[in-house]
Amino acid sequence: MSLHPSFDPEALTANAPGAALAPGLYIVATPIGNLMDISARALLVLARASLIACEDTRVTGKLLNHFGIKTRMLPYHDHNAARARPGLIARALVEPVALVSDAGTPLISDPGYKLVAEARAAGVNVVAVPGASAVIAALSIAGLPTDRFLFAGFLPVKEKAKADVIAELAAVPATLAFYESGPRLAVTLAALHAGLGDRPAAVGRELTKKFEEMVTGPLSELAARWGTAAPKGEIVVLVGPPLPAPAATAEDLDSALRGALATMRVKDAAKAVADRLRLPRTDVYARALVLKDG
Numbered sequence: 001m002s003l004h005p006s007f008d009p010e011a012l013t014a015n016a017p018g019a020a021l022a023p024g025l026y027i028v029a030t031p032i033g034n035l036m037d038i039s040a041r042a043l044l045v046l047a048r049a050s051l052i053a054c055e056d057t058r059v060t061g062k063l064l065n066h067f068g069i070k071t072r073m074l075p076y077h078d079h080n081a082a083r084a085r086p087g088l089i090a091r092a093l094v095e096p097v098a099l100v101s102d103a104g105t106p107l108i109s110d111p112g113y114k115l116v117a118e119a120r121a122a123g124v125n126v127v128a129v130p131g132a133s134a135v136i137a138a139l140s141i142a143g144l145p146t147d148r149f150l151f152a153g154f155l156p157v158k159e160k161a162k163a164d165v166i167a168e169l170a171a172v173p174a175t176l177a178f179y180e181s182g183p184r185l186a187v188t189l190a191a192l193h194a195g196l197g198d199r200p201a202a203v204g205r206e207l208t209k210k211f212e213e214m215v216t217g218p219l220s221e222l223a224a225r226w227g228t229a230a231p232k233g234e235i236v237v238l239v240g241p242p243l244p245a246p247a248a249t250a251e252d253l254d255s256a257l258r259g260a261l262a263t264m265r266v267k268d269a270a271k272a273v274a275d276r277l278r279l280p281r282t283d284v285y286a287r288a289l290v291l292k293d294g
Contacts (some may be wrong), residue, residue, distance in 0.1 A: 021048045025119045027112070028098045029105040029131030030063060033209035037132045043067055045129050049098040053088055055110060059102045064085070064225075070184055071098075081111045085118055090126045103234075105133040109153045109179055134207055135177045137270035138236035141214055142202035148174035155180070155188055162188070164196035176239040182230045185237070189223035192239055200240040206233035248277040257288050266292050 026045050031037040046052060047069050053076035060073055076084050076099065091097050099106050099115065106112040120126055139146050150172050154164045169176055176196075180188050181283035185203070192201070202216040203226075211233070215222065219239065248256075256277060260269035270285035277284075 004150040012023040021045065022125065023093060024097070024125035025092040025116065025126050026096060026098045026129055027106050027116065028100050029133065030060075030100050030103060032132045032134045032137065032204050033208055033212075035063070035066060037208060038063075038067075040130050040131070041127050042131055042280070043069070045096070045098055046071060046097060051088075051091060052098045052100060053115075055102045060100055076111070076115070078111050081114065085115050088115060089119050089122050089124060090182075092119055093122065097127075103132075103134075104282045105131065108133060108135065108151070109169045132208070134179070134204075134234065134236050138202070138204035138214070138238055139175070139177065142204065142238050143216060144175045144200060144202060144238050146175065148241075149177055149187060150174045151177045153179055155191070157184070159191070162191050165194055166191060170196055172243065173241050175241055178237040178239075180237050180281045182232050182234045182235060185227045185230060185235055186223060186228075189219060189226065189235065192237070193219035193223050197243065201244060202238040203271045204236040204238070205231055207236065209233070245278075248279060253277060253279065253284065253287060254291065257284070257291050261288065261292060 011202050019266070026049060028042050028045055029039075030042065046067075047143070049071050052060065052064075052071050052073045054073050055075070055077045056077055057073045064071065074084065074088070076088065088097055099112055101108075101112070107116065116126055119153045135151050135217040137148060150169070152169060155178055156167055178188070182205075189201075189203075196219065198218045198220045200216070201222055202214060202221045203222055205211075205213045205215075207214075212230075215225065217225075253273070256273045257269060259282065260273050264272065267285070271281060271287040273279075273288070274284040
């Protein structure tokens with residue numbers, strides 16, 4: 001039984017306004033789990049395209065079969081991308097070619113960006129057909145800040161390389177988003193905790209599917225939760241922005257001022273310490289005078 005019982009690919013391609021798609025490369029988002037999440041426009045484009053480039057024809061074939069779409073598929077993945085790109089670009093110049101990933105929006109952690117870049121350089125009309133994205137779905141329900149976020153894809157597998165990337169991201173003033181696999185989740189959460197501190201975080205698993213799960217809490221708690229049993233399914237890890245630094249105490253201020261006054265004039269020392277501790281300059285200057293005279 002179709003989840004879109006009203007979708008008839010033959011009627012759509014024959015009777016819908018503008019039945020023929022213009023030549024170009026159509027970047028088509030597909031469901032990340034629940035097939036109901038595919039858009040009517042995505043179905044229309046997939047049905048009308050002359051060719052669908054996809055990561056795995058078996059995965060995309062199941063989606064097409066579900067909706068009765070018979071458009072021919074061509075594999076496009078990391079191992080054949082360099083060979084396949086010229087032919088896809090040549091075809092997209094004269095006919096509609098769709099690009100899909102196994103799930104979600106193409107180019108998000110898959111090899112499609114080189115195809116889009118070279119297609120645009122060749123004068124191909126590149127068209128977005130937006131839809132599901134695991135990272136956006138996770139951000140929408142995790143309860144972490146979304147005004148700024150940085151998607152970092154998959155972290156490296158090796159311990160030092162993973163730690164180095166996390167260190168690079170530590171000061172980014174935004175929610176961090178990663179993709180991860182179940183077997184690697186506990187190690188990654190522990191590495192994030194070690195490199196970022198105990199920030200608020202969230203782990204989204206099997207989003208839009210029957211066993212969807214979104215677990216939130218400090219990184220330490222999430223790392224402990226999956227420390228002994230790896231979960232199944234596709235996973236998004238979100239980590240909140242850096243926590244505000246604790247306010248400087250009177251002891252912190254005096255210590256910083258004494259060190260600065262040893263080598264600077266009062267005015268310069270007060271300015272340097274006020275900037276470093278994020279305190280009002282007038283208050284710091286007044287305290288610096290007291291310490292200087294004392």
